[in-house]
Amino acid sequence: MNVQPFHLAIPVFDVPLARAFYRDVFGLEEGRSAEAWVDFNFFGHQLVIHHHPKMPYQQAAGTNSVDGHDVPVPHFGVVLTWEQWEALATRLKAANTEFIIEPYIRFKGQVGEQATMFFLDPCGNALEFKAFKDMSQLFAK
Structure with missing residues (x-):
């Protein structure tokens, strides 16, 4: 790609x-x-x-339910390789990052299985980082 x-x-x-x-x-x-x-x-x-x-969403983000979690809207981030994602999760945990959604595997065993995590920057901007073991699943239905 x-x-x-x-x-x-x-x-x-x-x-x-x-x-x-x-x-x-x-x-x-x-x-x-x-x-x-x-x-x-x-x-x-x-x-x-x-x-x-400060923008209103930086004080209290809205959410949508995805895979049983309240996902903040808006948010942004990057799709990383699996190894990059694991290294970032380790780095963030070591920095005592407060996660909105702790690092976990979403849609386990389903189409689109992915690693994901959500947290805020210090100004309230929501970030999501994800990874796929199979990148062909990025847009799979």
Whole structure:
């Protein structure tokens, strides 16, 4: 699968706090920056944190039920390799990350079986990271 990198800009109400989270907890490489924004290499994609007052969804996200869990909406993240996902889960646990949905296997034994986890950045943006042992299942019905 040949995928072009995406660009995603998200609001953060505390740039230094969010910068430390994405740089230190994730270990992301920092790119260009200014006082009000920072670029990150987000697993080969461009994530930009931009200073902005707190948004309503950053205080109390809505949810949808998926596989018996309340999934926060909106959310974003990356589909990683299985090994990357396991390493990230280990890294986040070691950093005492508070998970919305602890790392687990969703749709076990079904079409689309995947590893997934959900958590918030320090500014209330919900993130999901997932992995498939069989990437052909990414869009399977």
